Amino acid sequence: MRYHIDTIPVWDAVKLEGECPLCALRRKVEKTDVERYLGGSVMEPDTRIRVNEKGFCQRHHKMLSEQKNKLGHALMCHTHLKTTMQKAHGAFDRAQIGAKEESTAPLMKRMMGKTGGREEILKAAKMLREITDSCILCDSIDENMQRYAYTLLHLYQNDASFRRAFAASKGLCLKDMALLMEMAAHEMSGKMLDEFIRDLCSATEKSLEKTEGDLEWFTLKFDYRNADKPWGDSKDALERAVTKLRGWCIGEEPDGQ
Numbered sequence: 001m002r003y004h005i006d007t008i009p010v011w012d013a014v015k016l017e018g019e020c021p022l023c024a025l026r027r028k029v030e031k032t033d034v035e036r037y038l039g040g041s042v043m044e045p046d047t048r049i050r051v052n053e054k055g056f057c058q059r060h061h062k063m064l065s066e067q068k069n070k071l072g073h074a075l076m077c078h079t080h081l082k083t084t085m086q087k088a089h090g091a092f093d094r095a096q097i098g099a100k101e102e103s104t105a106p107l108m109k110r111m112m113g114k115t116g117g118r119e120e121i122l123k124a125a126k127m128l129r130e131i132t133d134s135c136i137l138c139d140s141i142d143e144n145m146q147r148y149a150y151t152l153l154h155l156y157q158n159d160a161s162f163r164r165a166f167a168a169s170k171g172l173c174l175k176d177m178a179l180l181m182e183m184a185a186h187e188m189s190g191k192m193l194d195e196f197i198r199d200l201c202s203a204t205e206k207s208l209e210k211t212e213g214d215l216e217w218f219t220l221k222f223d224y225r226n227a228d229k230p231w232g233d234s235k236d237a238l239e240r241a242v243t244k245l246r247g248w249c250i251g252e253e254p255d256g257q
C-alpha cells in the first residue's frame with residue numbers, strides 16, 4: 001500500500017521525547033478532526049451523509065460536546081438519529097418476529113432448538129451492535145495513523161539522524177507498537193527490518209523498565225516514612241504507565257499542546 005508521506009509531523013512527534021510519538025500524533029489528529037467536524041464540515045452534504053451512517057463513539061461524543069457548539073453537535077446528531085432509527089427499526093422487527101416464532105412453535109421443535117427464533121433475536125442484537133460500534137472519527141484517526149506509521153518507517157529507512165533519534169527515544173506504547181510492528185512486517189525486509197525491530201523493542205523495553213521503577217517509587221511515596229524524600233521522576237509515573245500500557249488517555253497532552 002502507498003501512503004502520502006509527510007515527514008515533518010512525525011519528526012516533530014519524535015522530538016517531543018514523550019512516551020509514544022504515535023500517541024502524540026493520534027491526539028493531534030483527533031483534536032483537529034473534532035474541531036473540523038463542528039466547523040464548516042457540519043454543513044457539507046458529503047460529511048453529513050457519512051456521519052449519518054456511522055455516527056460517533058462515546059469518547060468522541062464527549063469531545064464534541066466539550067467544543068461548546070451545541071447546535072452543530074445537535075444537527076449532526078439529529079440526522080444520524082433519524083438514519084439510525086430506520087436501521088434499528090429493522091433490528092426490532094427481526095427480534096420481535098424471532099420471539100414470536102419461538103413462542104408459537106410446537107413444543108418438540110422448541111425443545112430441540114430447531115425454531116430459528118432465537119437466531120433471529122441474536123441477529124437483531126448483532127445489528128444493534130454494529131450500529132453502535134462505528135465511529136467516523138475513529139475511522140479517520142485510524143487511517144491517519146496508518147499513514148504516520150508508514151511515514152515513521154520511511155524516515156527510519158531513509159534518514160540516519162531519524163534512526164539515531166528513534167533508537168535513543170522511549171520507544172512506543174504497546175498499542176502503537178503493535179501497529180508499527182505489523183506495518184514493518186509488511187513494508188520492511190532484510191537487515192533494515194532486523195535493525196528496526198531491535199531498536200523498537202530495546203527502546204520500549206528500556207522505557208518500560210524506567211516507568212515501572214518510577215511507578216513503584218510513586219506508590220512508596222505514600223508511605224509516611226518517604227514523605228520527605230524526593231519524588232525523582234515519579235510525579236507523573238502513573239500517567240506514563242497508563243500511556244505505555246494502553247496509549248495516551250490521561251495526563252498532560254502528549255502533543256505538547
Ligand SMILES: [Zn+2]
Pocket residue numbers: 020021022023024172173174175176247248
Ligand atoms: Zn501510543
Ligand SMILES: [Zn+2]
Pocket residue numbers: 056057058059060135136137138139
Ligand atoms: Zn470514535
